[in-house]
Amino acid sequence: MKDKKSVVLVLDSSIFINNIEILQLNYPLFTINELGQELISERAKLLFDVALINGRLNLIEPSLKSQKYIEKISRKTGDFYNLSKIDRKILALAWYIKNNLNFDPIVLTEDYSMQNILSKINIKYTSFVELGIKSLIHWEFYCPECRTIIxxxxxxxxxxxxxxxxxxxxxTIRRIKK
Ligand SMILES: [Zn+2]
Structure with missing residues (x-):
């Protein structure tokens, strides 16, 4: 029988932007180095740096082959232009982990295009709520092009x-009180 691979979480910027307490996550955490540069608010940057200093965050560079693969897939699905370079690199990281490291990656993302690609390439994804993070999130759909709220x-x-x-x-995100 094949050993069950251990689960690791792959993070995009949403967890930092939404001030989710990263220490609530009881799994090894992976992301890419460039994510730190994408974070604009001081608070988000601080969360990133603290996670890094505490050894909670593993920064890995996905292979060029993985990056090329994600580019090809996202052009096929039409998600290419909805994804930033960093989004695509995070997807490449998940693909790289699945195929080269002995882990079962789950991507923690709130981004619809990223989720779309992940289901195409059979990698699991989840959102904060599903992970049992004790915050309540109200969603909003918007157009990245004309900024209409839908x-x-x-x-x-x-x-x-x-x-x-x-x-x-x-x-909006609200902490759920016990
Ligand atoms: Zn529009």
Whole structure:
């Protein structure tokens, strides 16, 4: 019987931007070096640095082969332009971990395009709530192109105004009191 691989979490910027307490996550955490540069708010940067200093965050550079593969897939699905270079590199990291390290990666992301690619390449993903993080998130759908806020998205997840694939972001997050 094959040994069950241990689960690791791959992080995008959302966990830092939304001030989620990273020490709540009881798994090894992986991301890419460039993520630190993407974080704009002081608070988010601080969370990133603290996780790094505490040895909770493993920074790994995915192989060029993995990066090329994700680029190819995202062009095929049409998600390429909805994803930043950093988003694609995080996806490449998950792919790299799955195929080269002895781990079972789960990507923690709130981004619809990233989730779309992940289901195409059979890598698991989750959001804060599903992980049991004790915060309540209200979602908002928006168009990354024309900035329209969409109340109830259609099944195809296209902007009713300009046809661009819409994205999802946490609108408000509230800690759930015990
Ligand atoms: Zn639009």
């Amino acid at each position: 109340k109830s998205p259609n099944k195809d997840f296209k902007c009713p105004n300009c046809g661009t694939k819409i994205k999802k972001r946490p609108k």
